[in-house]
Amino acid sequence: MDSLGFIGLGVMGQPMALNLRKAGHPLGVYARDPAQSAPLLAASAVSHATPFALAQASDILFINVSDDAALEAVLFSTDGAATGLRAGCVVVDMGTSSPTHTRQLAARLGEREIDLIDAPVSGGQAGAISGTLAIMAGGADAAFQRVLPYFQVMGGNIVHVGDCGAGQVAKACNQIVISAALLGVAEAFTFAVRQGVDAAKVRQALLGGSAYSRILEIHGHRMLDGQFKPGFKARLHQKDLGIVQAEAHAAGLALPSAALAAQMMNALVGNGDGELDSSALIKVIQQLNGIAP
Amino acid sequence: MDSLGFIGLGVMGQPMALNLRKAGHPLGVYARDPAQSAPLLAASAVSHATPFALAQASDILFINVSDDAALEAVLFSTDGAATGLRAGCVVVDMGTSSPTHTRQLAARLGEREIDLIDAPVSGGQAGAISGTLAIMAGGADAAFQRVLPYFQVMGGNIVHVGDCGAGQVAKACNQIVISAALLGVAEAFTFAVRQGVDAAKVRQALLGGSAYSRILEIHGHRMLDGQFKPGFKARLHQKDLGIVQAEAHAAGLALPSAALAAQMMNALVGNGDGELDSSALIKVIQQLNGIAP
Numbered sequence: 001m002d003s004l005g006f007i008g009l010g011v012m013g014q015p016m017a018l019n020l021r022k023a024g025h026p027l028g029v030y031a032r033d034p035a036q037s038a039p040l041l042a043a044s045a046v047s048h049a050t051p052f053a054l055a056q057a058s059d060i061l062f063i064n065v066s067d068d069a070a071l072e073a074v075l076f077s078t079d080g081a082a083t084g085l086r087a088g089c090v091v092v093d094m095g096t097s098s099p100t101h102t103r104q105l106a107a108r109l110g111e112r113e114i115d116l117i118d119a120p121v122s123g124g125q126a127g128a129i130s131g132t133l134a135i136m137a138g139g140a141d142a143a144f145q146r147v148l149p150y151f152q153v154m155g156g157n158i159v160h161v162g163d164c165g166a167g168q169v170a171k172a173c174n175q176i177v178i179s180a181a182l183l184g185v186a187e188a189f190t191f192a193v194r195q196g197v198d199a200a201k202v203r204q205a206l207l208g209g210s211a212y213s214r215i216l217e218i219h220g221h222r223m224l225d226g227q228f229k230p231g232f233k234a235r236l237h238q239k240d241l242g243i244v245q246a247e248a249h250a251a252g253l254a255l256p257s258a259a260l261a262a263q264m265m266n267a268l269v270g271n272g273d274g275e276l277d278s279s280a281l282i283k284v285i286q287q288l289n290g291i292a293p
Numbered sequence: 294m295d296s297l298g299f300i301g302l303g304v305m306g307q308p309m310a311l312n313l314r315k316a317g318h319p320l321g322v323y324a325r326d327p328a329q330s331a332p333l334l335a336a337s338a339v340s341h342a343t344p345f346a347l348a349q350a351s352d353i354l355f356i357n358v359s360d361d362a363a364l365e366a367v368l369f370s371t372d373g374a375a376t377g378l379r380a381g382c383v384v385v386d387m388g389t390s391s392p393t394h395t396r397q398l399a400a401r402l403g404e405r406e407i408d409l410i411d412a413p414v415s416g417g418q419a420g421a422i423s424g425t426l427a428i429m430a431g432g433a434d435a436a437f438q439r440v441l442p443y444f445q446v447m448g449g450n451i452v453h454v455g456d457c458g459a460g461q462v463a464k465a466c467n468q469i470v471i472s473a474a475l476l477g478v479a480e481a482f483t484f485a486v487r488q489g490v491d492a493a494k495v496r497q498a499l500l501g502g503s504a505y506s507r508i509l510e511i512h513g514h515r516m517l518d519g520q521f522k523p524g525f526k527a528r529l530h531q532k533d534l535g536i537v538q539a540e541a542h543a544a545g546l547a548l549p550s551a552a553l554a555a556q557m558m559n560a561l562v563g564n565g566d567g568e569l570d571s572s573a574l575i576k577v578i579q580q581l582n583g584i585a586p
Contacts, residue, residue, distance in 0.1 A: 159498035
């Protein structure tokens with residue numbers, strides 16, 4: 001039986017790791033903040049003092065940190081995990097990173113005969129808790145098959161999208177689609193209100209037709225209530241759209257809608273709302289039009 | 294029992310009228326093109342020579358024509374329906390019109406004590422055939438209640454959104470949401486392809502998470518197959534976004550995503566693809582980036 005390790009016990013990572021533990025897998029964890037690891041230790045996970053120590057005890061190391069820099073630090077800083085891992089181990093990056101960085105990381109780990117699977121998720125904290133996340137995986141097939149049983153504990157819709165980085169590409173696509181949907185719903189509701197029409201009734205009408213989306217249903221509801229408790233934080237969505245912009249720039253690719261969404265998300269974060277759910281994007285459209293939220 | 298009339302037996306109107314007739318309601322029709330009325334006459338609907346003659350025989354007149362000008366002509370040209378209708382009749386506009394024109398029309402019909410219900414739909418030809426359309430209605434409650442039994446034959450999700458014009462406002466919102474979703478999906482797939490990743494796998498991964506939408510499922514499939522048989526024609530979506538732009542201009546309202554979608558839909562129609570399904574919007578994003586469709 002593989003020994004599993006998990007680093008990054010945040011809003012998403014903690015319930016994901018708990019689901020691994022509850023399924024009976026031996027699990028070690030590392031967290032700078034003891035409060036983050038406490039529920040895992042209560043479930044008989046083992047705490048390690050450094051990423052290096054955890055890596056030494058792990059066959060498969062799951063990492064779910066917030067950006068490329070944090071991932072780099074966890075793996076390659078002093079006491080980082082990379083040098084603790086043995087040949088044949090697998091690193092599973094479940095956070096959202098840039099496809100370019102992912103491919104570079106795979107090459108560096110490959111030099112030590114360590115496999116990398118990029119496996120970002122969608123579905124929010126609710127999906128993490130219920131073990132129904134969408135998991136978009138990239139990497140070699142043998143390594144994917146090895147970690148698949150663990151993905152099945154954490155996720156519902158698990159797709160091996162392609163080679164290394166393909167999971168991150170899919171996640172970038174996910175964020176493009178979601179941000180476009182958020183903008184569309186936010187503008188539709190703002191249009192309705194300016195026309196003197198009840199936006200809640202509009203949402204109700206649209207849910208039954210071709211306009212249906214999870215965003216209209218769930219995030220649309222948050223927009224109408226003005227309740228922006230995350231969910232998924234605007235600053236993280238901004239970060240993800242930053243990855244899209246950087247990759248599009250590098251590829252010489254024009255993505256007008258994604259660019260617009262990135263600008264609006266910049267404004268949302270710049271207005272001090274980065275800790276709100278990204279559905280708070282409607283506040284930017286309202287402010288643009290002088291409408292009090 | 295109300296005598297029903299139906300004008301506008303196109304891709305949507307014909308199956309909608311057929312569902313009314315199949316439910317046992319007496320139905321008269323008018324069509325310039327006999328081919329459009331033939332299936333109705335086969336189902337024992339009665340053909341009339343002019344909108345005026347049909348109106349004289351109708352208590353409730355359903356109209357489903359393609360734009361404000363066609364609606365104006367059906368009602369107010371020589372042999373138009375308006376002068377044929379008696380006080381107490383109801384006109385039900387099931388096409389997509391501008392909210393401003395709808396409110397003006399209601400005032401003009403109101404002078405003759407004729408009620409107007411604006412009741413545009415969403416759900417496409419498939420929804421029209423199966424009688425499961427989303428129907429977004431605006432107008433006085435008494436008139437809405439009078440036509441509700443007929444809506445229930447044609448639609449599944451029927452919402453009385455508000456006063457006169459509110460149905461058209463909801464439909465405009467519907468088109469804002471759908472066009473934003475189309476752009477998001479089109480850009481995501483284009484991003485995936487440029488990154489060397491299988492867009493079909495990306496779609497499959499996204500369908501299981503927060504990015505799920507009917508547009509991703511149905512129109513996303515059309516985009517991947519390059520099969521753009523309508524469905525809903527791009528030139529009609531362009532027309533609807535034109536309504537949104539005009540209303541936003543009149544209201545002094547900035548809707549950046551809707552404006553972008555309107556521009557891209559302009560390009561699609563300008564490129565000669567107006568008769569294709571509006572999911573062909575991906576062709577504009579591909580052309581913009583020099584990608585052969």
